[in-house]
Amino acid sequence: MATATQTIPIEKNVAAYVAKPRPMLINGKWVQAASGKTFPTYNPSTGEILAHVAEGDKEDIDRAVAAARAAFEKGPWRNITPSERGRMMWRFADLLEKHAEEFAQLESLDNGKPIAMARMVDIPTSVDQLRYYAGWATKIEGNTIPISAYGAKYLAYTLREPIGVVGQIIPWNFPLIMATLKLGPALASGCTVVLKPAEQTPLTALMLGELVQEAGIPDGVINIVTGYGETAGAALAAHPDVNKIAFTGSTEVGKLIVHAAAGNLKKVSLELGGKSPNIVFADAEIEGAIPGATNGIFFNSGQVCCAGSRLFVEDKQFDRVVDGVSQLASKIRLGPGMEPTTQMGPVVSEEQMNRVCSYLESGFSEGAKAVVGGGREGNKGYFVKPTVLVNTNEKMKVVREEIFGPVVTVMPFSDVDDLLAKANGTQFGLAAAVWTRDIKKAHRIASELRAGTVWINCYGVLDSAMPFGGYKQSGWGREMGHEMLNLYTEVKSVCTPIS
Ligand code: ADP
Numbered sequence: 001m002a003t004a005t006q007t008i009p010i011e012k013n014v015a016a017y018v019a020k021p022r023p024m025l026i027n028g029k030w031v032q033a034a035s036g037k038t039f040p041t042y043n044p045s046t047g048e049i050l051a052h053v054a055e056g057d058k059e060d061i062d063r064a065v066a067a068a069r070a071a072f073e074k075g076p077w078r079n080i081t082p083s084e085r086g087r088m089m090w091r092f093a094d095l096l097e098k099h100a101e102e103f104a105q106l107e108s109l110d111n112g113k114p115i116a117m118a119r120m121v122d123i124p125t126s127v128d129q130l131r132y133y134a135g136w137a138t139k140i141e142g143n144t145i146p147i148s149a150y151g152a153k154y155l156a157y158t159l160r161e162p163i164g165v166v167g168q169i170i171p172w173n174f175p176l177i178m179a180t181l182k183l184g185p186a187l188a189s190g191c192t193v194v195l196k197p198a199e200q201t202p203l204t205a206l207m208l209g210e211l212v213q214e215a216g217i218p219d220g221v222i223n224i225v226t227g228y229g230e231t232a233g234a235a236l237a238a239h240p241d242v243n244k245i246a247f248t249g250s251t252e253v254g255k256l257i258v259h260a261a262a263g264n265l266k267k268v269s270l271e272l273g274g275k276s277p278n279i280v281f282a283d284a285e286i287e288g289a290i291p292g293a294t295n296g297i298f299f300n301s302g303q304v305c306c307a308g309s310r311l312f313v314e315d316k317q318f319d320r321v322v323d324g325v326s327q328l329a330s331k332i333r334l335g336p337g338m339e340p341t342t343q344m345g346p347v348v349s350e351e352q353m354n355r356v357c358s359y360l361e362s363g364f365s366e367g368a369k370a371v372v373g374g375g376r377e378g379n380k381g382y383f384v385k386p387t388v389l390v391n392t393n394e395k396m397k398v399v400r401e402e403i404f405g406p407v408v409t410v411m412p413f414s415d416v417d418d419l420l421a422k423a424n425g426t427q428f429g430l431a432a433a434v435w436t437r438d439i440k441k442a443h444r445i446a447s448e449l450r451a452g453t454v455w456i457n458c459y460g461v462l463d464s465a466m467p468f469g470g471y472k473q474s475g476w477g478r479e480m481g482h483e484m485l486n487l488y489t490e491v492k493s494v495c496t497p498i499s
Pocket of ligand 1: 169170171172194197198199227228229230232233234235237248249250251253254256257
């Protein structure tokens, strides 16, 4: 590992923030867990404890849901004008931007991601999410509908109303982005929220909670309960007074959420796993495709649901692309998140590191070969080397299952129909990409791929305004863009005779 540089000094506020056990936000108050328990969160770059956080469970979820219900039914939130809601959200975004450096440092410490990435991607994207949805607060409209019932004259129209109390369960790969991405549309549409961050990375969501009151958002509108998935998360998913649950995480837990939600048939939206095909044709601009494919898998240590983890390369260019991606992978500066020159940090936890390494072992036992990488780096912190696997095929576990780590499998193809069958031959359908100079081919392949997002001659481009979500077992519903508002509103038809 290149360890040439120094870690940056931690800001005073951040050091003070992690020095004390962090309580949870319920009904505008910072409270301990009812049980009095706390749990540690770790710095993945060192494996040391970073902070202690309240361990919320069912009782705390009950308190938070009651607060969210009161804020929805009786509180000022319901009666605030859309314009005021939008202004509060914009203020919330401004405050986040004002504290950008603190949030970037806390994100890097808790998740392990490079501080440069947290500054450039995570915090600005979070601010943008809140601003984008702040704009929607005043634009959620129904329709007027020319109906023909019984040959009479009616005025018929629809109202779009907030769905109510929303539970939001988020993962650890982009902790703050996931929080703002979920909070934005909920707030814009007038819902109230109980947010449960991932137990591995609870800190930036909690720090965001510190800004809620200053932004003017009333008590009980945003509640943040930290705790484990099997206890706090499961209680939120099953809660009879929650109207909707929004979940991002593994497909396995997504299925548990669906079962838990069945009790009161709450609405469910899911953004789950992926095993996205990234397809490079021989007529592509190969010099662009090579870094595109490299970033497409190694960004965020491969802990990205839409990572381009299956790279298909037309056989004439196979060796060149494997060679190019492997060279770039071997040059990636792996290091602690808080070193400013780090390009790739550790994976989030010891458990995740062991999971990724056991996938690699399984790949090797089935005949895969690592051109570069192939296992853990060093013995301190949870580092995994960027790994390029060849000699892989669609029967192998490393090709079928989501690894969620810095591992790409590269496979050659010659026949397009066979390629499409393989690219689509997965339980997932989150994203895909195609690299070619042939416009017709690009759009034909884009239409044949069973995935919620298809990139042409680029990879991983996401935007607050562009819908994102999965076909098949990659999810239910589309987040981002105006599509996401459908997940947070109910449509009411109103109809009256006018003659
Ligand atoms: P990963 O396996 O990558 O850690 P998970 O899907 O387990 O991702 O976690 C995503 C989120 O789901 C986290 O906030 C976690 O606490 C939560 N979670 C895990 N298990 C459950 C469960 N049984 N019910 C509700 N939430 C859960």
